[in-house]
Amino acid sequence: MSKVTIIDMQPITPAVGGGRQRLLGLYHALGPDMHATYVGTYDWRGEAPRDQMLTPNLREVLVPLSEAHHASAEALADRMEGRVMIDIAFADQVHLSPAFLDVARRHIEEADIVVFSHPWAYPALREAVDRRQLLVYDSHNVESVLRLSLHEDLPQAAQLLRRAVECELQLCRDADLIVACSHEDRETFARIYEVPWSKLRIAVNGIFSFAVGATGPDEKRRAREELGLGDRPVVVFLGSDYGPNNAAAAYIADELAAAVPRADYALIGSCCQALDGRSRSNVRLLGVLGEEDKRRWMRAADVAVNPLDAGSGTSIKMFDFMSASLPVVTTPIGARGIVSPGEPPFVACAMADIPRTLNGLLDDAGRRASIGEKARKVVEDFYSWERISPDLGRLLQKFLSQRQREKPRFSVVVPTYERHHLLDALAACLEAQEEKDFEVIVVDQSRERWPGADAAYGFDLHYVKSEVKGAVHARNTGGRLATGACIAYTDDDCEPTPQWLANAGKWLADPTVVGVEGLVRSEHVGDPEWRAVTNVGFEGVGFMTANLFVKNDVFQRLDGFDLSFDNPHFREDTDFGWRMQTEGGVPYAADVEVFHPAHRRDIERESQAERNRFFEKDALLLSKHPERYRQLFLAEAHFLNTAGFWDHLARGAEKYRVSLPAWLDEYKAS
Template sequence: MNARPRFCVLDMQVIDPPTGGGRQRLLGLFGALGGPTSYVGTWDWRGRPERRQMLTATLEEHLVPLSPAQFDAVDRESAGIAGGTVIDITFHRLGTLSPDYVAAARAAAAAADVVVFSHPWCWPLVADALRPEQLLVYDAHNVEGLLRVGLLDDGGRGTDLAREVVRLELAMCRAADLVLACSVEDAEGFAALYGIDAAKIRIAANGAFADAVAPAPAGERDALRAQLGLDGTTAFFIGSDYGPNADAARFIADRLAPALPAMRFVVAGGVGASLGGRNLPANVTVTGTIEEAAKRDWLRAADIAVNPMFGGSGTNVKMLDYFAAGLPVVTTATGARGLRGAAGAMRLAESLGFAAALRGLAADAPLREAMSAAARRAVERHYAWERLSPAAGRLLARHGAAKGRDAPFFSVVVPTFRRHAHLDRLVARLARQDCRDFEVVVVDQSEEPWAGAGRDHGVPLHYLHTDLRGAVAARNTGADLARGAVIAFTDDDCEPHPGWLEGARAAFDDPDVVGVEGLILSDKVGDPDWRWVTNDGFEGIGFMTANLFVRAAAFHRLGGFDPDFEEPHFREDTDLGWRLQAIGLVPFSREAWVFHPPHPRREERESLEARSRFFEKDALLLRKHPGRYPDLLRREAQWTHNPHFRAHLLRGAERYGVTVPEDLLALMG
């Protein structure tokens, strides 16, 4: 593959203007891949001419109109189908009626190193023109099979078409080298519904253009509010005229607005049509369809965003716009699905408690301010297209360059930050491993690149220098780039025994084993003047990334480490270990051991006070695993030797909106 690979993206929709989630994903995800990118699409309505234009420095949009014969055939297929047109889901059959489009798509695919099908609709029209050395990627906006069954299953022709979608998507998933899913839920859906190898699934989240939508400075915000006629607390909701959005709009008008008469509710976008003809409360404003500039104004003028979604699939792109504008959000769990790394930015509430949650947030200015900062931070770290697109380019280039080469059994993933001397020693130890069937992936978050990156260390080594801080993000990034059947995690200051990898390998002969917890040894155990790290005698419950092996298929099926446990990173390994145990076996190995040097408590970053702040994350662990956390709490008994533990647990509970059960509070005294 070329050092700067050529990308081709195929779909049957328009990118520009980027209105709606699908178009925004096309522009955002593929706008800055790092190599020339050709997009071939079309209009799904009649009478438009051919169009070519550069949308970004690397992304060209080429729109080829469909033939009248195809539109006529679509009209016939749509007759009697609930929901109207079926131009997308019949495209794989009827696209042959538009030879100009097919020729353009095949030509663009032939010239590319990486071919991406955004939706599966175009793939059968191009499949026989693809070459074995090309990387074939399915960018899945949804699990289309599940979505279309829900929309079309009428016991008649709609059911037949839905089954056609399932068969098409299954074939697309099987043919693809990589499947890009929008969320962990979708990744699980692909693995469960289609039985595809989850090792080839990666999460490519939806995003927002962070540079375009940002919180307004105070003076500008005041001017916007005056211009829009806003006075008092304003809650904002936007959506297209789509069933679940319409249900949410009616919930706002019928339930929230009457319950909170002092609050202004703004319902923006095409969803406003669902409220037509209703006698709306005086505190509900319906804008109708609005342009992007107007949407930005409303986002930057509002105080709170609401997302009372009770159905639908995939992630809600509107949530990312809310976060980008720094809006704290009250949402249902359905509305928050697929969004990680934003726990501090939103409050979860269901139908009965939604108004109360909104009322409480409106009355708590410091909480709104903290949530606003967390919302913006979540976008900048996890959901900015400006960051997501280059990361996708690196992912596709890495796997494209490796296509056709045998994959190693292990990928050793190492995050590092300002400890290049430690990294030198670690890589030297890895070079002395008894097992030779492995690669090393280093994700370096230091300000300056590692001097050893270009040297031959005697092991295959892939190095990435990034400005994105956080061990959780680094490990997930490393795992995305990894090619091994098993991902081995360790820390840059650890010292693996020469038999470390070999000691874990045999366990994976059992297909039910999804991970292995390796032994961690340390000095100064029990000495309060040192922070020592060991799991000896505490196996099977805590889990630590200093020594953790995960089958790649299981890791990607579960979406890896949960970035909600970042800042500071803590308990992400426990959370992953427990999720792994829910789908398979995670035995403990004393043969696969590493030594973790202790760190003196006199160092500020290692002091008991500084490290105790990490226990804020216990509140998240409690929320995600209410049945398991009490056992961990009792076995660790942190409150018996750490006077700061209880306060930080409760601070985390307040930060993330978690209720600590009374029996646990009583246990800690």
């Protein structure tokens, strides 16, 4: 059992507000072999100490601050024109609350993993952390940037802001692992604090989606009856009293409701307060609702809108809408940071196009149902605390296991699905490697656990059983768990030569090289009854994850593979290889070899017709790399010898909203 101590200066419960919801979501279920204790406090007077179990594996311990601490914080607020600064002043005032420090030190001493969920308490408790422990910074924001944006207009706050930077910088330098909410935050940490990319990871924000089931026709009908709604379509918006939300609510009440009068609009949350009671006959200002009433309106609605024209980070309300199986019309700002496999699970458009887009959705019940179903699936797979928390637990355990030993030279990542017998053969090839300094991470999406997962090998095996399907997601899962200096990708049906890793290491010793494309050898080349899997003749053009190396820091800096290329997965390796080339050299190495067996075409998923539909993804690749795609297009010449290529490309262009360039017309005519 690994013990985790999390330190912060707020309570978790009641879990209101983004910060507390994140704390509860992240740590409520790290894993059956992990026990988390959260040590926090209150930033107001009058509360009693608290010690309670929030979940079977999450304990909340709260220690009130002293009267002297509160008095000092109030005096500071007076000097700051009434602005509350108790958080960023915590490092220099917490000595006034010795009881909090005593409890925090005791729980730190008992822990294997110590997490600071803001940097404010770290300076006062830094000496309590033993270097045998894994030290983690769980960042809710890049605090120095956020606090500067909030208080740079206040000259007397300059010293306090410098202190905030010092606290965060110190924690960033000392931490073994930094967990950010977004890739954009990771980029900021790397840029302003020069944090090595190899210790930056992401734990996205989410919601508890499994607590409430998806909304079907029966649930929708009952909700509408309970609310006394008629047959008119209902459009819902949810927002707190926050500038961008207030502006969105005003847009709905003042413009959208008039532009699309056929619908009724339900506005939920404290954003209603900013409208001063003004509304149209088809706009209801519902204000702050309890959870059950809010869910009832979500179930009753036909469409959600998120017309944000400003703001930062991920709009969490999108997950509320998507979890309720609602199709969402949103601006790109409203959908920022939400990634998904395949077609987006919402409709994003410019603010000026919202009325037309909303009308189109209201006219198409089938499309609404399709988008809503996909939206629910995306939230369940990628934005549910029920999945995010165990994923974080796995990451913490992985970094803890590596804390006591030297990091390996290679992390070999293998995604697998229903081919356990091939994994056994691959394991034998890996045991035969001349290079011995490596770990193996297997991400298994099969129904059953791989029997070989518990066997003893000549290498460290980290086995991940994933309920989320998709090869791109599996490769990213392995890459984010990897602690090796370089990540080596291969497939579960490949057979690397004994020199595979050793020879790759020679190429990667060049500091200008960021990755290596190895030789993929196959059989039955040219036989129409078989699909040969080889990159011979396409060196440096397409890239294949059957044999691809990338330095760990580069993988993290590129944010891994683009999930849009999943479902079905195709071209994600090409996209990644091209992006990798912008970071440095990626030589083709014929001496870094794996054998990939050919696949029979009479297997459904390997048939020509099934594989050809994958060319929908070419539209995505074209949109991201227009010049490079033209080279690939001519080199592969699928437009000449692949039946249905143009139809699939056009379908992809429509699905991903890509404008096909005029130069394609010349080849289409041929």
